[in-house]
Amino acid sequence: MSYKIEKVAVLGSGVMGSGIAAYLANIGIPTLLLDIAPGELTKEEEAKGLTLDSKPVKNRFAVSAMQKLLKQKPAPLSSKKNLALITPGNFDDDLEKLKDVDWIIEVIVERLDIKKGLFEKIDAVRKPGTIISSNTSGVSINAMAEGRSEDFQGHFLGTHFFNPPRYLKLLEIIPANTTKPEVVSFMQTFGEDVLGKGVVIAKDTPNFIANRIGTYGLIVTMNEMIARNYSVGEVDSVTGPLIGRPKSATFRTLDVVGLDTFAHVATNVYDQTTGEEQAVFEESPILKKMISNGWIGAKSGQGFFKKVGKEILQLNLSTFEYEPTTKLVAPSLEMAKQAKGPGGKLKVLIYANDRVGELLWNSFAPTLIYSGKLVGEIADDIVAIDNAMKWGFGWAQGPFEMWDAIGVEKSVAKMKEEGREIPEFINGLLEKGLKTFYSEIDGDLAYYNGSEYVKVPVNEKAIDLKRYKKKYGVIKSNSGASLIDLGDGIALLEFHSKSNAIGLDIVQMINYAIDEVERNFKGLVIGNQGKNFCVGANLAMILMEAQDDNIFELDFVIKSFQQAMRRIKYSTKPVVAAPFQMALGGGAEVCLPAAHIQASAETYMGLVEVGVGLIPGGGGNLGLYQKFIKGLPNGVDVDYQQIANKVFETIAMAKVSTSGEEARENNFLDFADGISVNPDHLIYDAKQAALALADAGYTAPVKKPVKVVGAPGYATLLLGAQGMFDSGFITEHDLKIAKKLAYVIAGGKVPYGTEVSEEYLLNLEKQAFLELVADQKSQMRMQHMLVKGKPLRN
Secondary structure: OOOOOOOEEEEOOOHHHHHHHHHHHHOOOOEEEEEOOOOOOOHHHHHOOOOOOOHHHHOHHHHHHHHHHOOOOOOOOOOHHHHHHEEEEEHHHHHHHHHHOOEEEEOOOOOHHHHHHHHHHHHHHOOOOOEEEEOOOOOOHHHHHOOOOHHHHHOEEEEEEOOOOOOOOEEEEEEOOOOOHHHHHHHHHHHHHOOOOEEEEOOOOOOOOHHHHHHHHHHHHHHHHHHHOOOHHHHHHHOOHHHOOOOOOOHHHHHHHOHHHHHHHHHHHHHHOOHHHHHHOOOOHHHHHHHHHOOOEHHHOEOOEEEEOOEEEEEEOOOOEEEEOOOOOOHHHHHHHHOOHHHHHHHHHHOOOOHHHHHHHHHHHHHHHHHHHHEOOOEOOHHHHHHHHHHHHOOOOOHHHHHHHHOHHHHHHHHHHOOOOOOHHHHHHHHOOOOOOEEEEOOEEEEEOOOOEEEOOOOOOOOOHHHHHHHHOOOEEOOOEEEEEEEOOEEEEEEOOHHHOEOHHHHHHHHHHHHHHHHHOOEEEEOOOOOOOEOOEOHHHHHHHHHOOOHHHHHHHHHHHHHHHHHHHOOOOOEEEOOOEEEEOHHHHHHOOOOEEEEEOOEEEEOOHHHHOOOOOOOHHHHHHHHHHHOOOOOOOOOHHHHHHHHHHHHHOOOOOOOHHHHHHOOOOOOOOEEEOOHHHHHHHHHHHHHHHHHOOOOOOOOOOEEOOHHHHHHHHHHHHHHHHHOOOOOHHHHHHHHHHHHHHHOOOOOOOOEEOHHHHHHHHHHHHHHHHOOHHHHHHHHHHHHHOOOOOO
16 A cells, blocks of 8 residues: 555654654644643642643643743754644543544653553554554564554554754664565655655664664763773763764763663663673663762753853762863874864874773774674664764764774774674675775765675665765866756756855856856756855955955955856856755855755754844845845735835844744745755755756846835834944944944935835945945954854944
């Protein structure tokens, strides 16, 4: 049978259950959120005369969880409006409603008996063909399926989301022995294409893939710290971004997860394993003591670290008192700075003959060996294991990718010298004369499957630009950007300057790309796969020119940038911008004139120039104003003052969207622009949007005059800013910036309703930008941002 999921029920409204419900609502899926009915009334409920049979009481847990979604940080909802897609209920009254849903997700307490009791009730009401899954992080999937009907068992599997669901990419799918293959296949495709997740197929083993290896790695690191007398701060100083791990490194990660939660996960493996493996997962006396003290991490205010005022203190594991945080200092750290990428840095550090090298080798070697032993047991291949660790724990490289980076032959030789037992899977690789777990076949990534290299299966929507360029080459490239042929008549302009900041090299490539596309292609996508889409213009270059009084040079730079943005807008072939993560300042200005914006669900877009003492200079003021006007119906009287007010407020307050959906609410995206849930599919989706526009007979927009609010509108805009200055909310320089911004948005001191050209407004913008960039206080703000990474209020 064919499957579709249009409505979902989440059973259990705790942090994880409500987070999954929020995630489903974010992608537009109506969701029923059910929980148990309370056993007693609160004082507030008693005061209202409610009883245990009252609906508000019976739905209390689900309703309370929904209210918390609006306050949680980081926000589980991409827009507060999405809460309307979640309907609360309870197990007593609403289980019958499960017959109307296509997918039921169980997210209740991690106890097999309670889960099985709930599944028995579900089995009695669900319609045949409904998919049922458990979000368990460790309870056996096969054990949960026992005793259920044949149809239930055929449609039951594990779907382990990682917390928080909105931000962590991993979804582990764990089939039971009875799960129909077509159900697994459907859920994998649905997970990638609709949920936007990185899906791995795991086996029904303790803690599945990511938690099994991740927990092991954390434990052996902690054991190494204790055995060799490192401090928690020393360990965290070298087990974070330096080696391609999250900023939370080792012990801050444990504090965030919660020591009680971590101990539960470790115990789950301990209870289901034997011998040496079991011994590793035995409860640590230190963890036991910390948990008994209530020092369980961030949720209790203290764990391995404790914040006192602005200072972060570390726990001394000998005295059990908090002390100033320490960092490791070693010669290898300086050497690693010269190495490229996390793999290069790791190779330098792991073989270093100092305390950094000892710590990392003695933590990594057992973790790599453990991962090698588990191939075939927890997953069928190394790709699933590597992806699970990258997507679930935020590692830059999975264990087998790390093994390749440090050298399989060299590391195994050292392991054997130390008497470590090497897994047969690893020995098999080396005995065949192979030296890496990953290779290439016809330019595509391949992996070692235990006997030979085979191609890594790839979703056709996941375009890897690095591999794509290696395989097909580039049309033209300079230091800031490259033009690539994406196939099917679509080209892609990729930024690759530092932080993807826009300088003249990128401006030059924009002009070249438009010329080339107008001659030889159907359309252009502007996108990349860096850390962020674009953090704005090259601020260091602007400040340097300003400090040297090279205003003529800056005039040329701003004019060139504005003209490049005009070329994007008036290209005879459609240009699609594909922003993701940070698209700030100039990054937003590149998107605004595009024929279509295909944004990632996690797009943080805003015109933030006031934070560095400037206003947008690349047409952002005009672009945002026109985005507001674009959505207005024809033949209706428009209050242009209201639009000017909104644009002024958005830019003056440097509003940045917290999602792609909020970027739409802030009018950076309009109703026709798209949002991609899976970031890996963003380039593909943008390419399809460009093709659709081209195939529909795209024509360039016609230049039209712009109606502005003029002198009376300028006065209105200044009223609010002056009021904030008089009340002490903004500084004198803030007011100066606000006046310049108001003048540009109002279109100068012309009569209200005057129609002016885009060129006129762009010239006003350029003049205001150049006047501010020459101001010493603005230069101080730019300097402060470059040095400190945060705005200066002067």
